[in-house]
Amino acid sequence: MNGAQALWQTLINHNITTVFGYPGGAVIPLYDALTGFPEMRHILVRHEQGASHAAEGWAKATGEVGVCIATSGPGATNLVTGLTDAMMDSVPIVAITGNVPRALIGTDAFQEADITGITMPITKHNYLVRSANDLPRVLAEAIRLARSGRPGPVLVDVPKDVQLELFTGELTAPHARPELPAPAEPAIQKAIEVLKKAQRPILMVGGGAMDASKEIIEFARAWNLPVITTLMGLGIFPAGDPLWLGMPGMHGSVAANRAITNADVLIGVGLRFDDRVTGKVSRFAKNATIIHVDIDAAEISKLVHAHIPVRGDAGKAARYFSEHATYLENKEWHDKLQEWKERYVRHPVWSAGYAIKKIVDQLTEDDILSTDVGQHQMLAAQLARFQKPRRWLTSGGLGTMGFGFPAAIGSALADPGVRSVVIAGDGGFQMTAQELSTLIKYRIPVKIAVINNSFLGMVRQWQELFHENRYSEVYLGDSNPDFIKLADAYGIHAVRATNGEEMDSAIEAWLNHDGPSLLEAVVPNEHGVFPMVPAGASLEEMVETHEEAKQKQ
């Protein structure tokens, strides 16, 4: 057995039997060995960035490690965006890259890049494997690291001659998942004492609580706590539940942002108080005692001072809260929240918001929705009604245009029984549109919706609000492809809707088509995403319409 074979066998031993990759000179031995492992399903993408996002989509949908493979040099550097995205959103992926033979490392050899150096700040950890006998051990450790504690990306760099070297060691058995740390009881006890006295409490849940959905729901119901789910936390608590207030932050709901400003106790579970959530941090939850539950100690008091820090696993913490519950009536508070909940944006017939609402209304609670980044992403986050965790795949921390489509491919392969839908903008879709080849090669039944407003909509909105309508370099309409013909070029079924009346039948044709399908919704470009907290403003300075935003300028 050589290093390459040991690598595949180690992946299989870890129950990893789908990988996303792209061959190249420095991984030829890996791909040669692959032919001897029929149980390994390799998905050939069209660009390594697609492989990294597909691995992320796989990981976000399943909670298991997603794996991508690239060759040395440019192949490896093409993974950088996906790795950074995974680092920001704590997604467990393992990237395996080839490298030039050991003797050539450091000589600026053909297709050499110092990928371990390049990815140091954007991985949880990375390895340069120096001998075939280390390979299974390192790979097993990489997989363990990726999914333990706060998950994240790990890169394993394997020189070409290490892949070919004879492996004489023992294959490493998979590591057991490490026990997640239970929070310290005194800290939770303190939190409970404070919470008992709360009159205007809120529970704020982020992506870190993804696997603690059941415990969070119990916690909220036992205490009668209103719940806010961040962009990454959508689905952890069922949308539309009487206790649910929606999403906080820059494009959050009126109810969520008003609740934060007025709360006297805020419990944050598995979130990191990103600036898009807090607005002006000095004004964030000004009136609240903040209880912050997180597995990563470095997140506690990083941005928002935690009066009561609770370090540990979200599920265990939530269970402890439930076991020591006091039902808080707080009728006045709940009435007030109800009032704020009535304040949401109605989208006019034929607008991006209208089209997206039509789409998300067709989704079942098992369907997976991915998005790209921009206005359509925020609209989808506002309008979709997720009932379960891991049904919403979006690039939060990094805001990666081009993420949505390959992520949908990854999620569709993870569970063929589940429908994967992606909503993208005309800009972002073109950043990874080459993956249409991947789609048709494996006939992956992803449903693509391109919301085409001929602009980089989110940038355009900022130019309108803060730069006196100087639309610098955001018009795409004069050079966008005909998306129907583009899909057709790949042999993919496609339909177009240009107004509200066409939308219903277009959606029906699009969703009922057997196999991959693309829907283009040609929408006007004059609608911004609201509500909105202008950059640098505090949550209470939220504006609800374009006119209001202009007045405040």
Place this chain on the structure above:
Amino acid sequence: MSANLYGDTTSSPNKDHIISVIVRDEPRVLTRITSMFARRGFNIKSLSVGTTENPGVSRMTIVVGGDDNILQQAIRQLEKLIDVIKVLDHREEKFVDRELVLVKVSITPETRVEVRHIAEDFRARIVDVGRYALMFEVTGDEGKITAFIEQMRPFGIIETMRTGRVALSRGSNADIPAQVYTENGSKSLEPVLGDVEI
């Protein structure tokens, strides 16, 4: 809060904090640590690294400049690095710290004796004797070293090299776990969390 995007400014004073970082002796571990400091905008005032009595384990002494929040954040970010076995915050305990410096001072027949006298007062060793220069080796805490350099300045300092501070906590406890590569990784530490304020 330290200064951030929104211009909120810091409340606790900036000062120098000394910490020890016990690390796995792996390639690039120094880069991992310094690049983490650099990308997060933390200030390294001095850093010294050396091997320890345990094979495979190195030790760093880092002087971090900043307020308490920056120090706390730096420690917690360090603890997240896979190669970091342990971080010791010397605010919590008594410790000994030392620095070594080599100083080349220019001399003339008139100043030779005076320079030697000053060096004796500082218990500085002469490590190289030339006709126009003496090289001294001085060990001590930062204050002593700075004072020595200031005393020698009038005679003309040709060049100096300081090691940066090194520190060990007092008492009989060793800070380094004997077993570096444990089954469940090296993160058995419960980070110190600040007092609860309500």
